[in-house]
Amino acid sequence: MKNSKLLDLYSDYLISAFGQTTATGLSSLLNGEVSHDQVQRFLTSEAQTSADL
Numbered sequence: 001m002k003n004s005k006l007l008d009l010y011s012d013y014l015i016s017a018f019g020q021t022t023a024t025g026l027s028s029l030l031n032g033e034v035s036h037d038q039v040q041r042f043l044t045s046e047a048q049t050s051a052d053l
Contacts, residue, residue, distance in 0.1 A: 001034060006042050
């Protein structure tokens with residue numbers, strides 16, 4: 001999955017969540033389409049700023 005698509009999914013997840021957000025929660029919400037590891041690698045790959053989100 002491209003980083004731009006994952007960024008869109010992740011930012012939508014953060015905006016729409018009412019409680020605690022986790023990489024596992026996003027993976028579960030997407031029925032495993034994106035793995036917890038993919039989210040973790042994306043988040044640690046480079047510094048993200050508020051402008052990115």
